[in-house]
């Protein structure tokens with residue numbers, strides 16, 4: 001039987017997936033923002049802004065941002081969405097250190113803070129949040145079902161899970177070009193900016209192995225979310241899925 005993407009990656013590294021992902025982000029944390037800006041040609045900011053616009057925030061919203069990394073989405077949520085609070089979480093203290101530095105310069109109405117949390121096993125109260133967000137995190141969770149269970153637990157009834165993630169461009173010639181860029185361009189740029197080419201080979205694979213739009217929507221429905229929908233951005237390079245508890 002053909003090996004899954006995870007089996008191939010684990011065999012290559014000798015580490016479990018969770019440990020491996022954590023060590024990858026610990027190692028690339030200092031160069032992560034520069035890599036993002038260069039590799040996405042700056043479009044990643046527009047993608048996050050799009051998520052904030054569609055998240056249905058009000059000044060009373062309590063927001064949980066999962067896999068917040070260096071904090072760009074948490075900050076965009078605070079600055080552009082202006083909800084009551086944003087709790088940015090990640091399981092990598094190294095990534096959150098960068099987020100906390102950037103967050104210290106934020107001076108707006110939203111209560112913004114960062115906290116170490118594993119998105120698959122949150123130590124947060126039931127029904128505490130109106131909106132849960134995640135940008136470029138879900139594809140790194142080895143157990144997505146566990147994450148979906150946790151999000152359903154911490155969301156209020158009627159609350160929304162908004163997921164921004166790399167996806168599958170539907171137009172085949174564009175997809176071929178994009179996959180060539182993933183295979184060749186991403187490890188090259190990542191290697192130059194962080195001196196850690198191997199991590200970007202992993203990241204490329206994690207993008208290629210992630211379920212396409214409809215398959216992710218089906219996983220969310222199967223987990224118990226309703227009114228699942230998605231929007232493609234940049235010809236389907238990324239998609240924003242929205243799911244209601």
Ligand SMILES: C[S@@+](CC[C@H](N)C(=O)[O-])C[C@H]1O[C@@H](n2cnc3c(N)ncnc32)[C@H](O)[C@@H]1O
Pocket residue numbers: 021022025066067068069070071072073089090091092095117118119120134135136137140141142
């Ligand atoms: C590609 S970065 C995305 C960061 C940020 N959301 C952004 O938009 O730039 C993925 C992040 O997911 C985090 N991550 C991966 N698995 C996780 C888990 N199980 N729990 C919490 N964070 C996780 C990594 O530490 C990393 O910071």
